Amino acid sequence: MKKGGYLKLAGAALFAVFALQSCRQGGEAKKEMDTASATTKSSDEYTTVSYFTMNSKGELERPENYRTWVFVGTPVTPNDLNNGKAPFPEMHNVYIDPVSYEHYKETGKFREGTILVKELVSVGSTAAVSGKGYFMGEFIGLEASVKSKEHFPDEPGNWAIFSFTSPSDGILKDTSPKLPVASCVACHDANAEDDFVFTQYYPVLRAAKGAGKNTVPENTAERVAEADL
Numbered sequence: 143m144k145k146g147g148y149l150k151l152a153g154a155a156l157f158a159v160f161a162l163q164s165c166r167q168g169g170e171a172k173k174e175m176d177t178a179s180a181t182t183k184s185s186d187e188y189t190t191v192s193y194f195t196m197n198s199k200g201e202l203e204r205p206e207n208y209r210t211w212v213f214v215g216t217p218v219t220p221n222d223l224n225n226g227k228a229p230f231p232e233m234h235n236v237y238i239d240p241v242s243y244e245h246y247k248e249t250g251k252f253r254e255g256t257i258l259v260k261e262l263v264s265v266g267s268t269a270a271v272s273g274k275g276y277f278m279g280e281f282i283g284l285e286a287s288v289k290s291k292e293h294f295p296d297e298p299g300n301w302a303i304f305s306f307t308s309p310s311d312g313i314l315k316d317t318s319p320k321l322p323v324a325s326c327v328a329c330h331d332a333n334a335e336d337d338f339v340f341t342q343y344y345p346v347l348r349a350a351k352g353a354g355k356n357t358v359p360e361n362t363a364e365r366v367a368e369a370d371l
């Protein structure tokens with residue numbers, strides 16, 4: 143390992159000790175620790191807290207309140223890099239329900255009852271005072287994927303995928319049937335990094351995977367130096 147690597151590691155270790163001490167020593171940090179462990183459920187409880195509802199027809203009701211869940215990333219497939227029309231327009235804000243996030247952090251696995259929501263946003267402006275780029279425009283659609291052996295015993299990986307998007311009138315549907323495996327799940331199965339989820343594009347989930355129950359990944363000092371990219 144390069145000398146810089148050891149230095150970085152030593153720095154991270156020092157920071158971890160410091161962080162632990164400030165938690166132990168009380169004040170605001172202590173309170174935050176307590177809240178974090180209070181919201182961390184035991185594995186048994188995980189299966190009982192659900193963030194989605196299936197109606198009597200076996201359709202998923204449109205998820206609500208997801209902008210307060212854990213945000214995991216924003217893939218961007220802009221129309222202008224896809225011959226004028228990207229297959230999945232355009233910016234994709236992805237969220238996971240908070241209990242499944244905790245479970246993923248603790249176990250490195252997506253629990254029974256995981257729901258991920260993907261909110262589609264158009265590209266608005268392509269220039270700002272900060273430079274040229276892709277800036278979010280308007281909300282245009284909503285999709286979700288759910289892992290549940292109870293509801294989808296025969297689907298690959300027990301995942302089912304749904305869409306509430308209604309491109310013609312812009313009004314989201316209230317419910318969605320599970321979409322055919324061939325249209326959605328098959329591509330996720332073949333290409334997604336971790337159990338049908340595209341964690342290769344979600345740094346928040348990569349940092350959390352198996353990090354440990356009481357770890358808060360974003361509080362570590364470790365980052366990738368731009369020189370290493």
Ligand code: HEC
Nearest residue numbers: 217234258260285286287303304305325326329338339340
């Ligand atoms: C050709 C491959 C492909 C197909 C087909 C596909 N997806 Fe995806 N999907 C992706 C990729 C790649 C990502 C992650 C990057 C992104 O959002 O562009 C993703 C991410 C998602 C996510 C966020 C959670 C996750 O698993 O990462 C949802 C929800 C989703 N897709 C729904 C759908 C729906 C609904 C359909 C069917 C209408 C569908 N997908 C079909 C490739 C595909």
